Amino acid sequence: MAQGYDTPGEGMFAPEKVDPAVARLVELAGGGAALEFAVGTGRIAVPLAAAGVPVTGIELSEPMIARLRTKADEAAIPVTVGDMATTGVPGDFSLVYLVFNTISNLLSQAEQVECFRNAARHLGPGGRFVVELGVPDLRRLPPGQDGLVFAHREGYVGLDTFDIERQHLVSHHISFDNRREPRVIRVRQRYVWPAELDLMAQIAGFGLEARHADWQGSEFTGESRSHVSVYRLPAAG
Numbered sequence: 001m002a003q004g005y006d007t008p009g010e011g012m013f014a015p016e017k018v019d020p021a022v023a024r025l026v027e028l029a030g031g032g033a034a035l036e037f038a039v040g041t042g043r044i045a046v047p048l049a050a051a052g053v054p055v056t057g058i059e060l061s062e063p064m065i066a067r068l069r070t071k072a073d074e075a076a077i078p079v080t081v082g083d084m085a086t087t088g089v090p091g092d093f094s095l096v097y098l099v100f101n102t103i104s105n106l107l108s109q110a111e112q113v114e115c116f117r118n119a120a121r122h123l124g125p126g127g128r129f130v131v132e133l134g135v136p137d138l139r140r141l142p143p144g145q146d147g148l149v150f151a152h153r154e155g156y157v158g159l160d161t162f163d164i165e166r167q168h169l170v171s172h173h174i175s176f177d178n179r180r181e182p183r184v185i186r187v188r189q190r191y192v193w194p195a196e197l198d199l200m201a202q203i204a205g206f207g208l209e210a211r212h213a214d215w216q217g218s219e220f221t222g223e224s225r226s227h228v229s230v231y232r233l234p235a236a237g
């Protein structure tokens, strides 16, 4: 996946996706340093560092880090290999952020709570933890059905299958352009409602400072498909 992850200028790498996220994270860092959980190939970390925010990363996948290293060396963006729910890194951070639905990659509630606790451990008083996450698509699922096509175009079908009892879904990315056999990439996730996320934040000592539907600050409503939530530790004193 690391090999095909980057799509410079397109998809999640399009300037209209990246630039508003970077601008908002610069503002939320408030002049301090940032730690990205699951930094990947540096889609956000590289432009955020270029904007003047010192960025450190934690990442589980060494192939993803190798891609990042083609863009930024260890001195520019230090990265520790490890699990974002448990790994500690040195440094003083005013901001921890976890974008692109990646908290869902932790497959149990306990691990997701640990992730919030780990964010809190890296922050001082008034520090912020920003989470970007989709709203579960369950309203589109009729009773008795457990699968949904979430995207389709020539040569590609995206299908989500749900295990509602476990609060899991598997996204199947099926590509069949010019191939005899389709290529299928499956990603298992634990989906989370905003209210459950708020409770996890509370357990770790955070309060909800802001929630918007996107990085530009659009109002979050009952129709929003995703959210950017800003959690904050109490200020000192």
Ligand SMILES: C[S@@+](CC[C@H](N)C(=O)[O-])C[C@H]1O[C@@H](n2cnc3c(N)ncnc32)[C@H](O)[C@@H]1O
Pocket: 037, 038, 039, 040, 041, 042, 043, 044, 058, 059, 060, 061, 064, 082, 083, 084, 085, 099, 100, 102, 105, 106
């Ligand atoms: C969708 S990518 C997001 C990467 C990057 N944050 C971005 O916005 O492009 C998800 C990343 O999370 C990493 N990941 C998954 N589970 C992780 C964990 N428990 N701890 C650290 N990284 C993890 C994957 O290796 C992958 O690089």
